[in-house]
Amino acid sequence: MTTITVNGKRxxxxxxxxxxxxxxLRNELELNGPKFGCGLAQCGACTVHIDGRPARSCSVAxxxxxxxxxxxxxLGTPEKPHPLQQAFVAEQAAQCGYCINGMIMxxxxxxxxxxxxxxxxxxxxxxxxxxxxxxxxxxxxxVRRAAA
Amino acid sequence: xxxxxxxxxxxxxxxxxSFSIPESAFAQAQDPRLQQIDAWLAxxxxxxxxxxxxxxxxxxxxxxxxxQIVAEELDVSFGRIRMLMGDTALCPNQGPxxxxxxxxxxxxxxxxxxxxxxxxLVEMAAAALSTEASRLSVADGTVSAPDGKRxxxxxxxxxxxxxxxxxxxxxxxxxDQHAIVGKPIPRVDLPAKVFGTHExxxxxxxxxxxxxxxxxPPMPEAQLERxxxxxxxxxxxxxxxxxxxxxxxxxxxxxxxxxxAARSLKVQWKQGxxxxxxxxxxxxxRATPSRERVLASAGSVEPALAAAAKTHKAQYxxxxxxxxxxxxxxxxxxxTADAATLWSPTQSSFNLRDTVxxxxxxxxxxxRLVWIEGSGCYGHNGADDxxxxxxxxxxxxxKPVRVQWMRHDEHGNEPKGAAMVMEVAGGLDxxxxxxxxxxxxxxxxxxxxxxxxxxxxxxxxxxxxxxDRLAPNGADRNARPTYVFPNSRVTLHLLQSTVLRVSxxxxxxxxxxxxxxxxxxxxxxxxxGADPIEFRIRHLKDERAIAVVEGVAKxxxxxxxxxxxxxxxxxxxxxxxxxxxxxxSGYAAIALxxxxxxxxxxxxxxxxxxxxxxxxxxxxDGLKNQIEGNIVQTLSRALLEDVKxxxxxxxxxxxxxxxxxxxxxxxxxxxxxxxxxxxxxSVGAGEPAASPVMAAVANAIFDATGxxxxxxxxxxxxxxxxxx
Numbered sequence: 098m099t100t101i102t103v104n105g106k107r108x109x110x111x112x113x114x115x116x117x118x119x120x121x122l123r124n125e126l127e128l129n130g131p132k133f134g135c136g137l138a139q140c141g142a143c144t145v146h147i148d149g150r151p152a153r154s155c156s157v158a159x160x161x162x163x164x165x166x167x168x169x170x171x172l173g174t175p176e177k178p179h180p181l182q183q184a185f186v187a188e189q190a191a192q193c194g195y196c197i198n199g200m201i202m203x204x205x206x207x208x209x210x211x212x213x214x215x216x217x218x219x220x221x222x223x224x225x226x227x228x229x230x231x232x233x234x235x236x237x238x239x240v241r242r243a244a245a
Numbered sequence: 246x247x248x249x250x251x252x253x254x255x256x257x258x259x260x261x262x263s264f265s266i267p268e269s270a271f272a273q274a275q276d277p278r279l280q281q282i283d284a285w286l287a288x289x290x291x292x293x294x295x296x297x298x299x300x301x302x303x304x305x306x307x308x309x310x311x312x313q314i315v316a317e318e319l320d321v322s323f324g325r326i327r328m329l330m331g332d333t334a335l336c337p338n339q340g341p342x343x344x345x346x347x348x349x350x351x352x353x354x355x356x357x358x359x360x361x362x363x364x365x366l367v368e369m370a371a372a373a374l375s376t377e378a379s380r381l382s383v384a385d386g387t388v389s390a391p392d393g394k395r396x397x398x399x400x401x402x403x404x405x406x407x408x409x410x411x412x413x414x415x416x417x418x419x420x421d422q423h424a425i426v427g428k429p430i431p432r433v434d435l436p437a438k439v440f441g442t443h444e445x446x447x448x449x450x451x452x453x454x455x456x457x458x459x460x461x462p463p464m465p466e467a468q469l470e471r472x473x474x475x476x477x478x479x480x481x482x483x484x485x486x487x488x489x490x491x492x493x494x495x496x497x498x499x500x501x502x503x504x505x506a507a508r509s510l511k512v513q514w515k516q517g518x519x520x521x522x523x524x525x526x527x528x529x530x531r532a533t534p535s536r537e538r539v540l541a542s543a544g545s546v547e548p549a550l551a552a553a554a555k556t557h558k559a560q561y562x563x564x565x566x567x568x569x570x571x572x573x574x575x576x577x578x579x580x581t582a583d584a585a586t587l588w589s590p591t592q593s594s595f596n597l598r599d600t601v602x603x604x605x606x607x608x609x610x611x612x613r614l615v616w617i618e619g620s621g622c623y624g625h626n627g628a629d630d631x632x633x634x635x636x637x638x639x640x641x642x643x644k645p646v647r648v649q650w651m652r653h654d655e656h657g658n659e660p661k662g663a664a665m666v667m668e669v670a671g672g673l674d675x676x677x678x679x680x681x682x683x684x685x686x687x688x689x690x691x692x693x694x695x696x697x698x699x700x701x702x703x704x705x706x707x708x709x710x711x712x713d714r715l716a717p718n719g720a721d722r723n724a725r726p727t728y729v730f731p732n733s734r735v736t737l738h739l740l741q742s743t744v745l746r747v748s749x750x751x752x753x754x755x756x757x758x759x760x761x762x763x764x765x766x767x768x769x770x771x772x773x774g775a776d777p778i779e780f781r782i783r784h785l786k787d788e789r790a791i792a793v794v795e796g797v798a799k800x801x802x803x804x805x806x807x808x809x810x811x812x813x814x815x816x817x818x819x820x821x822x823x824x825x826x827x828x829x830s831g832y833a834a835i836a837l838x839x840x841x842x843x844x845x846x847x848x849x850x851x852x853x854x855x856x857x858x859x860x861x862x863x864x865x866d867g868l869k870n871q872i873e874g875n876i877v878q879t880l881s882r883a884l885l886e887d888v889k890x891x892x893x894x895x896x897x898x899x900x901x902x903x904x905x906x907x908x909x910x911x912x913x914x915x916x917x918x919x920x921x922x923x924x925x926x927s928v929g930a931g932e933p934a935a936s937p938v939m940a941a942v943a944n945a946i947f948d949a950t951g952x953x954x955x956x957x958x959x960x961x962x963x964x965x966x967x968x969x
Contacts (some may be wrong), residue, residue, distance in 0.1 A: 100573055113481070124500055129448035132620075135652040137901040146938065147442025169441035174678045178440070183437040189431060189866055191479055192874055193304025193621030194438030194573040199440060217963050223908040227900060229571045230621045231877030233911040 099160050101233035104171030114160030118152075118245060119143045122160045130198050134227075140145040140228035141199035146172075169198050171206060181205050185236075192230035198211065198221040199226045203242045215243055251514070256728040262557055268516050269302035286315060286358050288366070292386050292399040296355065299339030300347040301331035302434065303594065303933050304621040306867035307347045309432045309587045313863055314352050317425040318359035319418055320383035321398070331594040331616025336440035339693065341593035343624075343749065345830060346931025348863060352927055353372035364415035369401045369797065377575055404664050405592035406750050412612070414961035420861055420923035427921075429866035434618075440472035446590045446617040448576045451645040451772035454577065456500040457638040458507035458648065460493040461704070465746075467517030469493065472526075476511040479849060486510065487641040493639045496646055504651070519892040520744055527562045529958075530666045530687050535738035541725045544732030549681035553672025555772050556681075557764055560668045562956045563757040563939070565661040569905060572581045572620025574627035574718070575658070584611040589632040590619025597629050597703075603638045603707045623878070625748040627659040629695050633705035638671050653898040658704060661888050661895075662750030663689050663720075666920035667761030677773035679766075679784055681732040681744065684724060688760060689740040691719030693748030702748075719753025725763050728784040729827040739756045745890065755826065756879060760957065763822035763940030766806070768953065776805035777944065789922070791856050793834040794823050795855030796918045801836035808948040816841050818949025822937035835876065837912070847947060848946060848966025849910065850880055855934055856918040864899050872913050878940035881906035 101109040104229060112121050118232075122128045122145070132156050134142030134175070139202070145154045147245065148164030156170040173179030182202050184190070191197045207216070207222040219240050229234065287295045296315050298764055302308040312326040329335050330341075339351050340510040351745040362385065371378040373396050381388050422425075433529040462469070469491045477495065479485045481501025487494040493512055497503040521529045550556055575749035577588040578601075585605055591597045594614045604610040608957035619628055631648050646830050649657070665688040672681040693715045700706040701713030721737050768779035780799045785791050797803075801819070809819055818841065837853040859870055889897045895901035939957055947953050952967045 104374070110499065112499070120285055120499075120501050123448075124450075127450075128441075129445075131447075132447065133649060134573075135900060137652060138897055139652075140571060166660060173439060173440065175436060181537070183440045186431065186435055188458035189435060189870060190439045191304075191432075191435050192306070192870060193571075193618075194434070195304075195445065195570075195620035197438050198441055220908040220911075225907075227571060227905060229569055229878065229905065231881075231906075232870070233877055233906075233908055234873050234915050237908070237911075 101159060101166060102170060103166040104168060108203070110159055110196050111125045112159060115158050117155050118159045118162055119154040122154060128170050132195055132198055133186070135198070141203060142196050144199040144226070146202060149206060149209060151203045156161055167212040169202055172201065179205060181208070181239065181243040184239040187238040188235050190232060190235035190239040192232050195232045196226060196228045200228070200232070200236050204243070208240070208244055212244060267486065286355070286362060288362060288398050288402055289424060290399050292325060292397060296326060296328045297336040298330045298351065298355070299594070300342045300351045300927050301338045301594070301616050302887055303342060303592065304618070305871055306432050306864065308434060309350055309430060310638065310840045310863040312433065313353055313425050313428070314356050314618060315359045317423055318356050319363050321386040321533045323425055323430055325386060333594050333598045333614045333702055336594070338595045338664065339959060341596060343592055345931040345933065347825070347925065349602050349830070349928045349931065352863070357411070357415070359630065360413055360415040360417045363407070363854060365409050366398050366401055370396050373401065378423055378529070395901055409826060424812065426863050428864070430864060432867065437899055444570070444617060446588055446619045447572055447619060449577055449588055450647070452646040453575060454647055455496045455642060456503040457494050457496045457497060457635060457646045458651070459634050460495070460505045460507055460510055460512055461499040461652065461654070462514050462517060464492065464517035465520070470513040475510035477506045477509050480483040480506050480509060483508065485642055487638050489637060489641065492637060492705055495636065496638050496642050506617040520894065521888055521892060526564065526664055526744070527560070527666050529744070530664055530740070533618060533687070533740045533742060535687060537738045538737045538739065540735040540737050541722050542734045543730070545750040545881045546683045546732050546734045549732035550683065552672060553680050554675045554686070555673040556670065557768055558670040559667070559768060559955055560666065561761040561764060562667050563760055564957065565664045565747070566750060566882050566886045567661050567888055567903065568623045568626040568659055568750055569903060570620040570622055570655065573652055574631035575619060575647070575654040576628070576632035576635045576643060577647045578632065578639040579635055579645040580605060580640040583607070585613070585634050585636060586694065587612065587614045587636060588617050590612055590617060590628045591632060592624070592625065593629065596694065596696045597632060600700050600703055601633050603700035603711065604633050604703065604709065605636055605640055619734055623751040624662070625660050625694050627655050630658065630704045633703035637705045650793040656903055657895045657896045660693050660748030661745045663691055663747040663754070665754060665757040667758060669761060669765040669768050671765060673773055674770060677775060679728070679730045680728065680732060682730045684721065684726070684735045684762070685738065686724050686754070687738040687740060687755070687816055688720035688754050690715045690717035691747065691749050691753040692716035693746070715747070719749060722753045722755040722827055723758040723762065724754070725828055727787060727790050727828065728781070728785065729786045730765065745746055745895065751878070752935050754930045755824065755932065756882070756939055759822065759824045760939040760943070763937055763944050764955065767820070767940070769946045771808055774807050776807055778803055779805055781823060789832050790823065790825050792920060793832040793856040793858050796920060797821065797834035797836045797854050799922050800856060800916055801854035801916045803836060808944070809951040810948050811951065816843060816949055818945045818947070820941045820944030820948055822940035822944060822947070824932035824933060825938040826936060830928045831930060833857050833933040833937055833938045835934070837941050837945055839942065839949055840963065841946055841949045843968055846961035846963070846968065848884060848959055848964055849943065850912050850942065853915045855913050855915065856920065857930070857931045857934060858920040858934065859928045860922045861927045862921045863921060863927055865919055868919060868930050869917050872917055875932065875934035876915055877906060877911055877937055878943065879935040883939040883942045883957055883959060885960065887958050
């Protein structure tokens with residue numbers, strides 16, 4: 098049986114070992130923050146942290162996960178929000194919001210490594226995350242606000 | 246989920262304001278707000294206000310804006326409003342959530358309902374406080390008399406159920422009294438969206454629920470020959486194969502098991518219908534059998550063209566494009582022998598309920614559709630199809646079934662925005678004014694949404710052989726110019742068939758028609774040696790149209806000169822375009838700057854300015870969010886998007902083969918001027934700002950390079966070829 102640590106808790110997983118981490122998070126652990134977008138590691142909606150690094154949970158087999166997983170639910174809560182979550186609300190940086198998990202998880206891992214990024218750095222860091230509503234300008238503002 | 250309207254109201258103790266005026270009564274009505282009234286709201290004993298809204302939240306912020314309207318008229322704080330949306334058992338049928346019409350149509354309905362409720366509550370308070378209603382004031386749901394006596398809405402309606410029909414006497418507030426409408430109130434849905442806890446339909450799970458996936462035919466109209474059920478027999482998850490007519494699906498215990506089964510299932514299809522070659526599409530489109538209709542005509546075009554000092558003619562093409570929602574469509578259905586419940590992110594709760602009822606063979610009053618938000622749709626994506634898929638499979642297996650389409654399902658099967666050809670011939674008089682304008686458009690209808698009379702409009706219905714129907718709406722949207730020309734004609738060639746499955750994509754035919762109209766006016770300005778903005782204003786009479794064009798010129802610090810720019814700065818250019826959306830709705834003008842890299846052909850949009858007038862503004866920040874979204878999404882359509890297909894079917898099946906705009910390519914800045922018109926009705930902002938974007942980019946590329954691009958998208962390859 099596969100065991101993973103998510104948001105500080107250990108879980109025994111019943112899914113077969115080759116199941117993508119995303120389905121385990123959503124369907125077994127009921128952590129719905131990470132979203133299914135493409136299953137191809139192309140859009141970023143499923144992004145989580147594994148040992149602080151952004152990972153596409155749709156394309157990582159659960160048995161291959163060795164590090165500690167953090168989902169957006171573990172990043173912050175309304176009571177203890179992550180600065181990026183505060184910034185996204187302050188900038189009203191969402192429309193449908195389906196991509197926002199990936200934006201916040203990618204940006205939080207990025208800012209942890211590069212707390213004073215240039216505009217170009219921010220755009221490069223988020224370039225693999227797709228947004229279809231066209232909320233890019235606000236998302237960029239939110240990441241700049243959180244970095245400031 | 247099990248909220249029952251009667252139980253809900255009984256529990257809360259409520260005042261109900263209901264309106265049901267027969268359609269026929271609207272025909273003579275003077276006040277347009279009375280024409281569509283069909284809304285309910287309830288004031289609970291706890292002081293909370295529940296609004297039952299037939300329109301739904303598609304990520305545009307309309308829930309927040311509509312809540313502001315109700316709070317304003319009811320004189321309660323914004324935080325007291327709760328809104329239930331799109332549930333066929335609880336909400337009034339206000340029509341599908343389409344066409345930038347939620348604020349425009351549902352707004353007045355809810356405003357009137359709230360004003361009526363307030364008037365009734367104040368009358369009740371007058372009786373309770375033994376005074377005259379005219380002496381009372383209301384603040385946050387508490388009614389006060391001059392002597393200090395007060396009573397709350399909650400106290401007035403506690404435990405009592407009072408039904409009142411619309412009196413028609415309650416007068417909504419005048420805009421100068423607004424304290425909530427017009428304020429940038431933060432969106433109610435955003436906190437949950439950034440904490441990962443928002444309830445999307447994709448997150449919903451039912452006890453005993455199974456997972457389904459659909460196996461679609463490889464090409465249009467391919468008939469099912471054989472399903473080899475043995476090919477999935479050994480797979481884990483109690484795999485069941487569902488075959489009905491041409492519908493093939495699999496159901497399994499777990500999601501990953503259903504995915505694997507759908508991949509493994511061996512299905513043989515008969516040869517379907519071959520598609521034409523993509524490269525031939527403009528000519529193929531013009532040659533498709535069509536019905537011709539003159540949409541507008543003034544003066545006599547042929548003599549005016551013959552007499553013109555200068556004439557010019559051009560053809561434009563916009564290919565199929567897709568909604569490309571980030572989350573593939575998802576729905577859950579629970580179907581029993583005699584009833585069904587659907588959980589769906591549809592834009593058309595009532596029409597989809599009726600459609601699925603036909604697909605299932607159930608009476609529609611036995612089907613309930615509970616709307617839950619999904620990924621942004623920007624029109625008719627796969628949401629309705631996925632709902633019918635889930636229903637058909639749940640009916641087959643007798644358990645709740647959740648279907649989430651895979652990425653290739655969504656890209657391949659969602660109804661596409663239609664490919665369109667436009668041709669314009671124009672003539673200038675000796676002073677350089679437009680003397681003649683002859684516009685033609687070749688387009689199919691853009692309305693393939695499910696309705697009770699088109700059950701084949703969902704794929705599961707089509708697979709059962711049920712009839713489908715493509716309504717003509719949208720082909721003509723913004724075909725008619727807002728400019729006033731002495732001789733003009735607009736002709737629609739309504740195509741009687743389509744190459745790919747098409748339906749409503751944001752703006753329907755408006756972005757395409759506006760691309761042609763606003764490119765051609767620029768081409769004539771060039772022929773006249775005129776500044777593009779001055780030339781436009783010269784031909785406009787509508788003051789609101791002139792105001793947005795002047796507004797965007799000011800915001801963009803536009804210095805008058807003809808295009809192209811030429812000289813040593815060639816490569817950098819600016820372009821402008823304008824729309825009066827659907828010829829009745831909002832006004833939007835866009836001016837933008839591009840940089841064209843001559844070596845690679847890459848077009849970078851650096852700065853965008855927008856001026857926007859949608860009447861009385863309800864929420865200025867929500868409005869800006871919509872305008873920005875329209876601009877960025879349509880820049881993506883203008884620069885990159887083209888649904889690829891071969892003779893068998895769509896080959897743009899993922900993000901690599903259907904790229905959209907990324908962070909590194911969005912503009913440095915989008916500046917917006919909002920023109921508030923408190924004396925004009927609020928119209929929608931979900932679509933207008935999208936329409937001028939394609940032409941503004943083409944016009945800017947012309948300004949930068951002197952080369953005119955008349956086919957979308959303006960990919961590096963195409964730009965490079967045009968510059969060669």
